[in-house]
Amino acid sequence: MYSSSTLINFEPIFRRSTLRNKDVLISESLKYLPLIRILMLIICIIIGICTLINLILTYNKYKLILKSNIFYRIIVPIILLLNIIFHVLHYIHNIYDPAAYFEPKYLYIKKYISEMEQTFIFNFPLSIIFIIATRKLLLSCTNKQIQSFYMLIIVTLYCFMSMISGGHYLYEPPWNFSLLCNITIAGETLMALILFIITIYIYQSNTNKSIDYIYTQLN
Numbered sequence: 001m002y003s004s005s006t007l008i009n010f011e012p013i014f015r016r017s018t019l020r021n022k023d024v025l026i027s028e029s030l031k032y033l034p035l036i037r038i039l040m041l042i043i044c045i046i047i048g049i050c051t052l053i054n055l056i057l058t059y060n061k062y063k064l065i066l067k068s069n070i071f072y073r074i075i076v077p078i079i080l081l082l083n084i085i086f087h088v089l090h091y092i093h094n095i096y097d098p099a100a101y102f103e104p105k106y107l108y109i110k111k112y113i114s115e116m117e118q119t120f121i122f123n124f125p126l127s128i129i130f131i132i133a134t135r136k137l138l139l140s141c142t143n144k145q146i147q148s149f150y151m152l153i154i155v156t157l158y159c160f161m162s163m164i165s166g167g168h169y170l171y172e173p174p175w176n177f178s179l180l181c182n183i184t185i186a187g188e189t190l191m192a193l194i195l196f197i198i199t200i201y202i203y204q205s206n207t208n209k210s211i212d213y214i215y216t217q218l219n
Helices: 033-061 070-096 117-140 150-168 180-219
Strands: 013-016 023-027
Touching: 033 070, 033 117, 070 117, 070 150, 070 180, 117 150, 117 180, 150 180
Parallel strands: none
Antiparallel strands: 013 023
């Protein structure tokens, strides 16, 4: 004979979102986090460490030729670091506790390996693009004054992909989320926006200097 507690079938619970006519997760009804989700969290942490190592190595590679300005030497690297921190915190916590983020049903449900697999998989191209963006952006901060339209495109692509995190607020208002969730959602979105603004400034600054140099040479 099985006890009644043994026969309980734990199923995720959804409801209509506050702001859209879509189902969102409000409870997973899990006793324990599945092993596959734990592995997903570990992999996300490893990827985050890899992006941090890339930032450190790239900064050390160019630090001797970075423009002698606090903006290029300190502010830009710090903004890149904050992007890593908020991104990793958001993705790890979102995968660990999707109900706290009122995860849309279509993003939560299992298709191949596990619930939250879409968020997990999306982290791979996003992190790869960030690694490339870091290298291109820091190179553009050097005395070489690289005028790279490719840098602008790749960093902009990362920023817009990262700002997708703010989409949580399309389903629920900020006051429905916990403080931690708001910090990770708003933090990642805001850092990506700041990085985007900084990138435009660096690109425009290098472009203007290149034009001035050409004009000087012609005269």
